[in-house]
Amino acid sequence: MNNIQNVSRRRFLKGSFVAGTFVLGARLVPEPLWAAASSAAPVVFQPDIFLGIASDGTVTIVAHRSEMGCGSRTALPLVVADELDADWSKVKIDQAIGDPRYGDQDTDGSHSVRSYFDQMRQIGATARVMLITAAAKQWGVSGKECTTEPGFVVHKASARKLSYGGLAAAAAKLPVPKKEDVLLKKRSEWRYIGKDNALFDLPDIVTGKATFGMDANMPGMVYASIEHPPVLGQTIKSYDDKEALKIPGVKQTLTISPFKPPHQFQPLGGVAVIADHTWAAFQGRKALKIDWDASPNAVYNSDQFRKTLESTARQPGKVVRNVGDVDAAFAKGGKIIEAEYYTPHLAHASMEPPVAVAEYRDGKVLAWAPTQNPQAVQETIAGVMGIKKEDVTCHVTLLGGGFGRKSKPDQVAEAAVLSKQLGKPVKVVWSREDDIKFDFFHSVAAMYLKAAIGPDGKPTAWLQRTVYPPIGSTFDVNAKYADDEMGLGWNNLPFDIPNHRAENGPADAHVRIGWFRSVANIYHAFAIHSFADELANAANKDSVQYLLELIGPPRRVPLEYKPEEQDEAKRYPLDTARLRRVVEIVAEKSGWGKRPSGKGHGFGIAAHRSFLTYVATVVEVEVDGDGQVQIPNVWTAVDAGTVVAPDNVRNQFEGAANFAASLALLSEITVTNGVVNQGNFGDYKLIRMDRAARHTHVYVVESDAPPAGVGEPGVPPFAPALYNAVYAATGKRIREMPLSKTKLV
Amino acid sequence: MIRFKVNGTERTYDGDPQMPLLWYLRDIAGFTGTKFGCGMALCGACTVHQNGDAVRSCSVSMGEVDGTSITTIEGLSTKGLHPVQKAWMEIKVPQCGYCQTGQIMQAVALLNQNHNPSDQEIDAVMSGNLCRCGTYQRIRAAIHQAAKELA
Numbered sequence: 001m002n003n004i005q006n007v008s009r010r011r012f013l014k015g016s017f018v019a020g021t022f023v024l025g026a027r028l029v030p031e032p033l034w035a036a037a038s039s040a041a042p043v044v045f046q047p048d049i050f051l052g053i054a055s056d057g058t059v060t061i062v063a064h065r066s067e068m069g070c071g072s073r074t075a076l077p078l079v080v081a082d083e084l085d086a087d088w089s090k091v092k093i094d095q096a097i098g099d100p101r102y103g104d105q106d107t108d109g110s111h112s113v114r115s116y117f118d119q120m121r122q123i124g125a126t127a128r129v130m131l132i133t134a135a136a137k138q139w140g141v142s143g144k145e146c147t148t149e150p151g152f153v154v155h156k157a158s159a160r161k162l163s164y165g166g167l168a169a170a171a172a173k174l175p176v177p178k179k180e181d182v183l184l185k186k187r188s189e190w191r192y193i194g195k196d197n198a199l200f201d202l203p204d205i206v207t208g209k210a211t212f213g214m215d216a217n218m219p220g221m222v223y224a225s226i227e228h229p230p231v232l233g234q235t236i237k238s239y240d241d242k243e244a245l246k247i248p249g250v251k252q253t254l255t256i257s258p259f260k261p262p263h264q265f266q267p268l269g270g271v272a273v274i275a276d277h278t279w280a281a282f283q284g285r286k287a288l289k290i291d292w293d294a295s296p297n298a299v300y301n302s303d304q305f306r307k308t309l310e311s312t313a314r315q316p317g318k319v320v321r322n323v324g325d326v327d328a329a330f331a332k333g334g335k336i337i338e339a340e341y342y343t344p345h346l347a348h349a350s351m352e353p354p355v356a357v358a359e360y361r362d363g364k365v366l367a368w369a370p371t372q373n374p375q376a377v378q379e380t381i382a383g384v385m386g387i388k389k390e391d392v393t394c395h396v397t398l399l400g401g402g403f404g405r406k407s408k409p410d411q412v413a414e415a416a417v418l419s420k421q422l423g424k425p426v427k428v429v430w431s432r433e434d435d436i437k438f439d440f441f442h443s444v445a446a447m448y449l450k451a452a453i454g455p456d457g458k459p460t461a462w463l464q465r466t467v468y469p470p471i472g473s474t475f476d477v478n479a480k481y482a483d484d485e486m487g488l489g490w491n492n493l494p495f496d497i498p499n500h501r502a503e504n505g506p507a508d509a510h511v512r513i514g515w516f517r518s519v520a521n522i523y524h525a526f527a528i529h530s531f532a533d534e535l536a537n538a539a540n541k542d543s544v545q546y547l548l549e550l551i552g553p554p555r556r557v558p559l560e561y562k563p564e565e566q567d568e569a570k571r572y573p574l575d576t577a578r579l580r581r582v583v584e585i586v587a588e589k590s591g592w593g594k595r596p597s598g599k600g601h602g603f604g605i606a607a608h609r610s611f612l613t614y615v616a617t618v619v620e621v622e623v624d625g626d627g628q629v630q631i632p633n634v635w636t637a638v639d640a641g642t643v644v645a646p647d648n649v650r651n652q653f654e655g656a657a658n659f660a661a662s663l664a665l666l667s668e669i670t671v672t673n674g675v676v677n678q679g680n681f682g683d684y685k686l687i688r689m690d691r692a693a694r695h696t697h698v699y700v701v702e703s704d705a706p707p708a709g710v711g712e713p714g715v716p717p718f719a720p721a722l723y724n725a726v727y728a729a730t731g732k733r734i735r736e737m738p739l740s741k742t743k744l745v
Numbered sequence: 746m747i748r749f750k751v752n753g754t755e756r757t758y759d760g761d762p763q764m765p766l767l768w769y770l771r772d773i774a775g776f777t778g779t780k781f782g783c784g785m786a787l788c789g790a791c792t793v794h795q796n797g798d799a800v801r802s803c804s805v806s807m808g809e810v811d812g813t814s815i816t817t818i819e820g821l822s823t824k825g826l827h828p829v830q831k832a833w834m835e836i837k838v839p840q841c842g843y844c845q846t847g848q849i850m851q852a853v854a855l856l857n858q859n860h861n862p863s864d865q866e867i868d869a870v871m872s873g874n875l876c877r878c879g880t881y882q883r884i885r886a887a888i889h890q891a892a893k894e895l896a
Contacts, residue, residue, distance in 0.1 A: 069841030069878045198837050205842035206830040208778020208818035212843055215777035223772070248761050277772035278781070279764050351782050351790055351843040351877045400780070400843025401877050432783040647837055651883065655840055658879025681787035681875060688872040689881040696882055 057165030064102035068402030070711035071648040072112035083124030087151035098374025098394040106373040110611035110709025134170040196647035213370025221425035225281035231674035233295035243287035249280025298674040300510035309446035317505035324499035329461035334452035341527040345669035346442035352400020353435040358415035359425035370399040404515035433679040440514025447527035457539030461499040469509035480506035489524035496552025518715035529606035529720035582616035585637035590618040597728035604724025606717035611709025614639040627744035641705035650698040656714025664719035752820025762808030778818035789874030792847040799854035818846040832891035840878035
């Protein structure tokens with residue numbers, strides 16, 4: 001029933017690694033990390049804690065990033081295995097606990113491969129050199145005469161070979177070579193990188209053996225379901241649990257203290273029903289009677305708030321990028337075009353709702369959770385409970401989807417807090433209604449754009465303003481400007497326009513705001529690429545040709561970078577040649593221009609760079625007599641630099657089209673008097689197979705450039721490409737998400 | 746006393762007959778391959794077979810289970826050898842994988858009744874199963890592939 005408990009770190013060291021095991025990292029960093037102890041000196045980043053080889057040839061590679069469906073738990077170990085020349089069928093993956101010695105573990109921002117590709121190569125290659133040295137010594141030959149094949153060192157001249165398992169003990173006694181003495185494989189020598197490898201967990205997933213957070217158990221645990229305050233910041237005035245306690249299986253109720261502002265990832269507070277099983281806990285909650293205190297957030301009505309955002313967007317805001325002089329250019333005249341765009345709050349709605357199991361004992365917490373960020377679990381629980389974060393051990397299960405929601409571990413803290421009160425392990429299970437009503441929501445946003453078009457149809461000036469409650473509001477009650485989100489498609493417009501200004505206006509948050517797959521790129525790309533299409537139509541030009549003219553000649557777009565972004569700026573300059581190329585690919589593959597749009601059929605295009613990946617998407621739509629939209633085809637070209645797992649990249653972009661189809665066509669969270677109106681898949685609608693993109697054709701550009709993101713970049717261009725197709729098909733311009741808000745017939 | 750079978754084994758249950766089968770399977774019997782997604786038969790993550798038909802176990806009470814035979818993903822093939830599971834692996838359908846056991850159980854029930862479903866027939870049956878990762882295209886392809894193998 002519970003295979004998770006069989007992989008404790010302590011057993012990993014003492015069980016999996018029998019005598020003679022070659023643990024590369026154990027001699028480079030303090031051994032206790034393998035055993036989840038917390039006494040060792042902190043190491044900022046030590047890549048070589050990731051690999052061990054047993055004398056039976058089993059190669060164990062630590063996955064320190066979380067697996068939520070993007071494939072990083074497979075991709076990074078695959079990189080180690082390739083450089084090591086390991087036999088992938090003999091590789092075991094051990095999921096890391098939260099520990100800063102692994103480096104950053106927050107699996108967000110589409111950067112697992114990007115940030116760790118080089119280090120993982122180095123780890124594998126270093127171990128390979130040591131195994132070769134050990135074999136050469138034994139044979140009395142030069143290491144240069146030796147090569148490897150999966151799992152073996154080979155001396156071709158004498159037709160001898162030795163297994164990695166047999167060499168492990170000897171290799172463990174050798175000095176670790178310097179980085180400059182370790183030769184990485186040539187690209188042409190890669191066995192696994194760039195090939196179509198399956199997810200490591202695929203067999204377990206299709207047999208139901210895969211352990212998600214929902215499946216984690218601890219002996220003697222009880223179940224908890226929590227009634228949260230309906231309005232953010234409400235506290236309990238009084239409550240009555242008499243009826244709840246009559247439900248069979250309900251044991252007791254407990255309160256959880258409200259958060260101290262800023263809310264960060266702290267529990268929301270509320271009343272927990274403790275029971276023998278999940279269903280009893282759910283039933284008990286329905287029988288609770290709770291009187292809540294007032295909260296200033298009860299004034300929040302998303303309909304009215306929209307007007308506030310839109311009116312702010314019409315006013316000058318904080319300038320976040322300025323090129324030339326927009327005002328002077330507007331004063332010179334030309335054809336002026338203005339448009340406003342609006343997007344609602346969204347809920348992540350990962351198929352697995354938030355869940356966690358935790359035990360508090362002797363001042364320490366042990367937790368199992370489907371978290372994108374086990375170190376945030378440590379920090380959050382430490383903060384809420386007043387213990388050291390080193391005294392919080394967080395094991396990471398598979399995640400049943402994450403999309404940014406599971407970077408916020410409030411439910412893990414709830415389990416820990418309840419366990420302390422009960423003196424036994426507690427599993428907290430959120431219902432779907434809890435998940436949707438108490439999310440860290442994707443922000444509502446309003447955008448205002450204005451351009452002047454010259455005689456050649458090209459814009460002489462382009463002004464853009466965006467306004468939304470920032471994610472910063474989760475960490476700072478006074479945050480009103482989206483400083484951290486400007487790089488997500490707003491202060492880096494890749495268009496060749498002489499006069500351009502990007503601005504950001506202030507907004508207050510009244511619900512929890514958080515990262516959501518692709519984040520602000522969603523509304524920024526929606527506004528920018530819808531507007532680009534509006535200009536193309538105003539100029540009476542073909543949308544693809546116009547887009548290429550806007551992007552302009554191949555060049556590196558000069559952008560301002562923060563000091564911490566300098567390295568990224570050097571490795572990943574904004575290169576319009578790469579953006580043009582993906583546009584040209586999808587135009588060709590989709591047969592752009594060969595079939596005229598109109599009469600309910602149309603093509604639309606958008607191209608957006610996010611998470612350092614260049615993506616262009618053409619969407620084909622058919623709109624029937626009832627205004628129902630179908631998506632027969634999507635063509636997406638992706639330049640993500642070097643790609644580790646191409647088939648997984650195609651899967652990510654196929655999925656991104658449907659994730660984006662949900663928000664483009666159907667999904668919307670609204671709030672009345674501070675209370676979220678939606679609660680389950682009946683009113684928070686997601687795309688289903690019958691309306692999903694029927695065929696998504698993904699073209700992965702072959703590239704030697706450094707790896708970039710693949711989990712998120714497929715989402716942003718989809719909605720504007722879809723809406724541009726709807727315009728081509730019907731003449732109706734969509735300026736508000738989702739499409740269901742606009743009547744097409 | 747409620748008597749029924751799970752994956753061929755006789756079982757009894759004498760608790761609250763209103764308890765949904767889902768929570769019996771997960772919290773009491775330990776068949777965690779059946780997933781909780783919505784509790785309202787809106788997402789299909791909890792799909793199992795009752796006397797061979799696909800049902801949403803979150804919305805079938807233990808009282809309704811009396812005298813019937815339940816099959817969960819664990820009863821399909823623990824080695825992943827069912828043609829539908831094999832097709833799922835060959836096409837590399839899953840991303841996060843959470844909904845996929847429900848998808849597979851729904852697909853198996855579909856193919857038991859319709860050996861060669863069209864795209865439209867697949868859509869009609871599979872649209873009750875949500876996948877937030879959006880793997881629908883591969884699910885459809887895997888069902889066609891499994892149909893070929895079963896033929």
